[in-house]
Amino acid sequence: MARKKVLITGGAGTIGTVTRPGLSERFDLSILDLKEVEGVESHVGDIADVEAIRPAFEGKDVVVHLGGDPRGQAPWESVLRNNVVGTRNVLEASRLAGVGRVVFASTNHVVGFYPEKDESYRAVFDGRFGDVRQPMELLTAQQTRPCCLYGVSKGFGELMGSFYHDLYGISFIALRIGGVLCEEGWERRWPSGLAMFLSHRDAAQLLERSIDAPASVGHAVVYGISDNTMKVHELDSARRLLGYRPQDDAGVDLALDTDAPAYYDIAHGWLGPGGKRV
Ligand SMILES: NC(=O)c1ccc[n+]([C@@H]2O[C@H](COP(=O)([O-])OP(=O)(O)OC[C@H]3O[C@@H](n4cnc5c(N)ncnc54)[C@H](O)[C@@H]3O)[C@@H](O)[C@H]2O)c1
Numbered sequence: 001m002a003r004k005k006v007l008i009t010g011g012a013g014t015i016g017t018v019t020r021p022g023l024s025e026r027f028d029l030s031i032l033d034l035k036e037v038e039g040v041e042s043h044v045g046d047i048a049d050v051e052a053i054r055p056a057f058e059g060k061d062v063v064v065h066l067g068g069d070p071r072g073q074a075p076w077e078s079v080l081r082n083n084v085v086g087t088r089n090v091l092e093a094s095r096l097a098g099v100g101r102v103v104f105a106s107t108n109h110v111v112g113f114y115p116e117k118d119e120s121y122r123a124v125f126d127g128r129f130g131d132v133r134q135p136m137e138l139l140t141a142q143q144t145r146p147c148c149l150y151g152v153s154k155g156f157g158e159l160m161g162s163f164y165h166d167l168y169g170i171s172f173i174a175l176r177i178g179g180v181l182c183e184e185g186w187e188r189r190w191p192s193g194l195a196m197f198l199s200h201r202d203a204a205q206l207l208e209r210s211i212d213a214p215a216s217v218g219h220a221v222v223y224g225i226s227d228n229t230m231k232v233h234e235l236d237s238a239r240r241l242l243g244y245r246p247q248d249d250a251g252v253d254l255a256l257d258t259d260a261p262a263y264y265d266i267a268h269g270w271l272g273p274g275g276k277r278v
Contacts, residue, residue, distance in 0.1 A: 003028050006211060007060040007099075009047060009090055010067030012037045015105065015180050015203060022204035027211065032056040033067065047086035050093055057097035062211045065090045065157075066105045072112075074150045083153035091164045091172075101171035103210040104161055106154045106221070108178050108196060108233065111139050112147025115192070121232045127191035127254060129230070138234040141176065141221040158221055165219040173210045173217065173242070176233065177203075178225035188255040194230040197250035202226045209242040217241050226250060 004027050008016050011031025020040070023029060030041035032053060043056035047067050057063065067090070069082040087104070094102050115121035121139070123131040146152045154176075161172035178196035179187065180203050187193035198206075206224050213220075222238035225231055227246040238244040 004061040004211060005030070005059060006062045006064060007032055007043075007056055008064045008066060009033070010065070010105075011040070012042075013066060013070070014182050015066050015177075018180065018182065018200040019204040019207055022201070023207060023211075026208060027062075030056070030060075047089050048081045050089040053089065054093050054096060057093045057099055060094075060097065060099050062101045062103065063090060063094050063099050064103045064105075064207060064211065068105075068153075069150065070107075072109055072148050072150050074148075076149055079149045079153040083150070084156055087153075087157040088160055091160055091170070095164060095168050095170060099170065100215075101173065101211070102161060102164075103207065104157055104172065104174045106158055106174040106176045107151060108176055108223070108225075109147055109151030110155045110158065110176055111143050111145050111233070112151050113145040114139055114143070115195075115232060116147055124195050124230055124232055125192040129191075129252065136232065139223075139232055140234055141223065141237055162219055169218075171215065171217065172219050173213065174221040175206060175210065175224040175238075176221065178223070178228075178233070187250040188253060191230075191254060194250045194252065194254070195225070195228055195232050197226050197228055197248070198224055199226050199246075199248035202246045202248050205246070206238065206242070206244050209238075209244050213242050 006027040007030050009032045012033040012035050031037055032043040036042040036044055045053040068086050069078045115125045120132040120136055144155055146155055158174045164170045165172045178198045180198050187197035220241045223233035226248040228250045229252050
């Protein structure tokens with residue numbers, strides 16, 4: 001069987017960089033980003049400009065859409081341009097080029113106010129593991145409760161993908177990703193990391209399974225995390241629909257360095273020593 005031609009928008013970024021080695025073994029990859037990446041077919045363009053990016057989509061079987069502003073605190077102007085307009089344009093350019101499937105990097109922030117406001121999710125994110133009511137009712141992909149404009153913009157992307165699927169028949173798979181940083185090990189520095197961690201190899205597998213899932217998976221929204229003991233998001237949909245079999249687990253042991261300067265928490269923004277909010 002011919003290797004699938006896969007375009008990765010935002011492929012020069014963190015997730016694109018850590019998953020590309022694995023994906024390139026299976027697929028013919030190209031990227032579309034604001035900057036070029038050496039050693040891979042690169043299209044330089046801004047997804048806010050639909051006409052400029054259209055050539056990158058020609059002849060592609062699948063588009064993995066990672067491009068956009070990934071910051072939980074991103075201001076409206078950036079979210080509007082890069083995530084709202086950008087995602088619509090990626091879907092439109094895919095439709096015009098006859099691409100069969102778009103895999104969309106959505107985010108846990110689409111349900112981000114659950115762990116901010118509701119026990120027992122909150123207990124996990126605060127590190128009060130003894131207060132967690134068991135068994136925990138995991139958050140499902142049917143739920144939405146965005147915690148920021150960024151989360152709202154990704155929820156918009158999920159809806160736009162559903163619309164393009166029903167109207168034009170494009171397969172659309174949204175992955176509500178937890179946390180992926182360049183270096184692994186961050187996940188044990190704060191409680192929410194133990195819940196949100198998505199290892200590099202699990203991220204690569206999740207993208208691979210999403211690209212390869214049968215055509216019968218027309219539309220899906222699933223969570224993308226490792227098989228974390230402290231997870232608050234359900235993984236059954238990704239397992240059932242995509243055949244995702246995560247290999248990693250962030251575990252239950254925190255390694256908070258009380259002398260560490262403030263660091264960035266994906267869910268809570270900037271935290272100070274001991275995981276206290278600043
Ligand atoms: N890394 C995580 O923990 C995480 C968690 C949840 C969701 N996500 C989502 O996954 C995707 C990738 O995340 P990442 O961590 O690799 O982010 P990143 O910032 O490292 O990479 C994003 C890439 O998109 C490109 N980009 C931004 N705006 C663009 C535009 N207008 N036109 C073309 N390219 C543009 C950037 O140049 C960058 O290379 C993002 O959409 C993000 O929202 C990431």
